[in-house]
Amino acid sequence: MSDMSSRDLLERLIGFATVSRDSNLELIHFIEAYLAGHGVQSELFFNEDGTKANLFATIGPPVSGGVVLSGHTDVVPVEGQAWTVEPFRLTEKNGRLYGRGTADMKGFIASVLAAVPTFVKRPLRVPVHLAFSYDEEVGCLGVRSMLAQLQQRPYKPSLCLIGEPTQLKPVLGHKGKLAMRCEVRGAACHSAYAPYGVNAIEYAAQLIGRLGAIGAELAHPDHHDPRFDPPFSTVQTGVIKGGRALNIVPAECEFDFEVRALPDFDAQQVASQLQSYAEEQLLPKMRAVQADTDIRFKPLSAYPGLATDPGSEAARLLAILSRSSAFGTVAFGTEGGLFDQAGIPTVVCGPGSMDQGHKPDEFISVEQLKGCDAMLVRLADYLCTGTTL
Numbered sequence: 001m002s003d004m005s006s007r008d009l010l011e012r013l014i015g016f017a018t019v020s021r022d023s024n025l026e027l028i029h030f031i032e033a034y035l036a037g038h039g040v041q042s043e044l045f046f047n048e049d050g051t052k053a054n055l056f057a058t059i060g061p062p063v064s065g066g067v068v069l070s071g072h073t074d075v076v077p078v079e080g081q082a083w084t085v086e087p088f089r090l091t092e093k094n095g096r097l098y099g100r101g102t103a104d105m106k107g108f109i110a111s112v113l114a115a116v117p118t119f120v121k122r123p124l125r126v127p128v129h130l131a132f133s134y135d136e137e138v139g140c141l142g143v144r145s146m147l148a149q150l151q152q153r154p155y156k157p158s159l160c161l162i163g164e165p166t167q168l169k170p171v172l173g174h175k176g177k178l179a180m181r182c183e184v185r186g187a188a189c190h191s192a193y194a195p196y197g198v199n200a201i202e203y204a205a206q207l208i209g210r211l212g213a214i215g216a217e218l219a220h221p222d223h224h225d226p227r228f229d230p231p232f233s234t235v236q237t238g239v240i241k242g243g244r245a246l247n248i249v250p251a252e253c254e255f256d257f258e259v260r261a262l263p264d265f266d267a268q269q270v271a272s273q274l275q276s277y278a279e280e281q282l283l284p285k286m287r288a289v290q291a292d293t294d295i296r297f298k299p300l301s302a303y304p305g306l307a308t309d310p311g312s313e314a315a316r317l318l319a320i321l322s323r324s325s326a327f328g329t330v331a332f333g334t335e336g337g338l339f340d341q342a343g344i345p346t347v348v349c350g351p352g353s354m355d356q357g358h359k360p361d362e363f364i365s366v367e368q369l370k371g372c373d374a375m376l377v378r379l380a381d382y383l384c385t386g387t388t389l
Contacts, residue, residue: 003117004034006369007097010110011090014099020074020137023051027073031055031113031132038116045146052134054146059119060127060383067317067379068129068160068344070143070335071109072136075101081360095366102364103352108163108372111351115376124383129157136335139179139301143335147342159314160339161321161379163350165357165364166330168371170322171348172315173227173329176305176337178259178267181298182207182274184242187290188251197249198286198293201242204253207295208237210277211257214270225262227329233261235270256300263305263337271297304337306346314345320382321375322349330354349375 004012016027032042035057045054060066078087078100085091087100097107112130119128134142150156184207186200215235217223224231235257242253261267278295286293308314310327319325332354336346351372352364 004114006107006110006114006373007366009113010097010102010107010369013106013110014090014101015088017088018074018101019077020135021077024073024134025051025053028053028055028132034113035116035130038120040116040120045149047134047142047145052142054134054142055130055132056146056150057130058127059116059130060124062155063126064155065158066124066127066129066383068131068157068339069112069163070131070133070160070339071105071112071163071350072133072142072335073106073109074134074137075104075106076137076358078360083360085361087362092366096363097366097369098361098363100362102356102362103165104354104357104362105164105350105352107165107352107364107369108350111369111372111376112163114373115380118377118380122380122384124380126158126383128379128383131160133335140303140333140335140338141301143338147338151342157344159317160336160344160346161318162334162336162339162346162348163372164330164332164334164348165350165352165354166328166348167353168322168349168351168368168375170315170318170324170327171330172306172308172310172318172327173263174306174333174336174348175228175233175331176261176263176267176303177333178261178271178302179256179300180258180271181254181256181300183254183296183298184252185292185294185296186249186251186253186286187293189249191247191249194249196289198251198289200250200253203282203286203295204240204242204255206282207274207278208240208255208257210274211235211237211270214273218265223262223265225264228262229329229331233259233265233267235259261305263307267302303333303335304341306334306336306340306348308340308345308347312345314347317382318347318349321378
């Protein structure tokens with residue numbers, strides 16, 4: 001297969017509308033065929049119903065070490081956004097490349113694929129691995145099955161580079177996330193007799209108020225980490241549903257909340273505190289009126305934070321690749337914490353800015369894409385010259 005530029009590859013990738021709710025297989029099969037055209041075999045790890053897949057490929061010698069280049073293939077929806085260009089067709093204007101996923105994060109994947117001929121031709125001392133996953137946008141779901149397989153293998157990578165958009169600035173950390181749903185089951189009655197019912201909305205409101213108090217405690221200066229913005233773990237309620245009519249005491253209410261946790265804070269503590277409050281303070285009052293009322297908690301998604309040691313070999317290589325040791329953190333999450341938990345030290349650095357991510361008229365600059373191309377050439381150089389990775 002003839003070589004393709006990162007710009008041309010990005011155009012092909014944007015043409016696949018890989019919104020998380022839909023299949024990513026057309027894109028995955030395109031990448032699989034592209035790699036095969038350069039003599040690189042791919043492994044696919046499918047979800048349970050076979051509609052989505054992760055792709056993993058290795059270039060270089062079959063030895064331990066080397067670097068994983070990781071990116072997610074799914075994108076967020078475009079419905080309800082005021083796009084001025086076609087979101088799933090690349091549009092180039094004034095040095096910018098527009099389309100859903102250009103920044104988050106098909107720009108990085110395009111650069112990685114454009115670098116494949118370079119990796120193939122160079123005498124790599126240790127391998128470079130490509131890991132492209134599904135369903136990152138809905139909780140870093142897809143990559144988990146791929147990591148489970150990699151952990152069972154005798155040859156393990158020494159480092160993972162997540163190519164989320166950081167404007168090619170070196171990032172060593174981000175917060176973790178826990179998303180939960182709380183379901184309150186009350187007891188309905190005519191609103192004229194409200195004291196004889198159990199108002200699920202009102203009890204949900206008390207739980208949400210308790211979450212606010214927990215969040216205020218987490219924001220205390222004693223819990224700050226100045227590396228992050230905001231410098232503390234946060235709690236917020238994002239969705240609430242309940243009630244059928246104003247003259248009916250509502251029997252059901254549910255709300256979704258999330259914790260964005262500093263890497264050294266266990267987000268489950270927030271859920272545990274809220275559950276204890278429900279069991280000790282609210283349920284006795286509810287059940288004094290109606291015995292079968294309940295408050296239940298359901299996990300929605302979670303991923304760990306990331307805090308890579310700035311003195312580590314992973315950080316040293318990132319400084320070489322990014323040409324900067326001004327290490328930072330990002331507010332958004334990545335799959336990095338999962339790679340790190342799997343024993344693969346992880347850093348984050350990619351083209352574009354998350355300021356454009358998830359927005360209408362998402363774009364990446366041509367300059368950023370070229371910068372990523374150059375960074376991956378530096379990686380190839382490094383893997384050929386006396387690396388200890």
